[in-house]
Amino acid sequence: MMRNVRWKRRYLTGDAVLDARNQSLVTLLTDLRAELERAEHCSEIKELYTRLADLTADRLADAAEKPAAYADSDAAIRSLLENEFPLASLSTPACRDCGLCDLIADRVEAWLSGRNLD
Numbered sequence: 001m002m003r004n005v006r007w008k009r010r011y012l013t014g015d016a017v018l019d020a021r022n023q024s025l026v027t028l029l030t031d032l033r034a035e036l037e038r039a040e041h042c043s044e045i046k047e048l049y050t051r052l053a054d055l056t057a058d059r060l061a062d063a064a065e066k067p068a069a070y071a072d073s074d075a076a077i078r079s080l081l082e083n084e085f086p087l088a089s090l091s092t093p094a095c096r097d098c099g100l101c102d103l104i105a106d107r108v109e110a111w112l113s114g115r116n117l118d
Contacts, residue, residue, distance in 0.1 A: 002036060002046065003053040005029050011063045018070065021114070022063060025056055028111055032104055039098040042089040048104065051080060078112055081105060 007026045012019050029052065036049055059073040085105050089095050 002033055003050055003057075004033060005053050005056050005060070008060075011060045013063050021111075022060060025059070025111055028107055029053055029056055032100075032107065035100060035103060039100060040096045041098045041100050042087065042094050042096055044087045044089045044094075045098075045100050045104070048080070048084055048087065051084075052077065052104075052108070055080065074112060077108065081108055081112075 005026055007023055011022060013022075029049075032049060032052075036046065055073065055076050059070070062069050062073075085101065087095075087101055090101060
């Protein structure tokens with residue numbers, strides 16, 4: 001079973017922009033989890049989601065105490081994308097051509113750039 005990251009009031013930092021960005025990341029993960037549950041996919045994409053969920057949980061756990069750590073958190077998420085995409089199973093028999101690799105990469109990159117905070 002995939003980890004579910006849920007928004008909690010204790011994650012609020014008092015910075016409206018940062019709080020909106022963090023809530024947006026939780027929503028993104030919730031949406032991705034739903035997509036992963038609907039589509040047949042390779043095991044690597046599930047592992048990637050788990051790593052992204054873990055990075056998000058760490059980010060939120062530090063929310064009120066270390067707001068300055070967000071740049072490191074963003075860098076860790078960006079590094080995950082840069083180092084893991086394309087997944088090794090892409091274009092192999094293990095690939096299910098589910099389209100989730102592109103979906104995750106596009107949505108997370110949009111979040112990192114702030115494009116989905118309208």
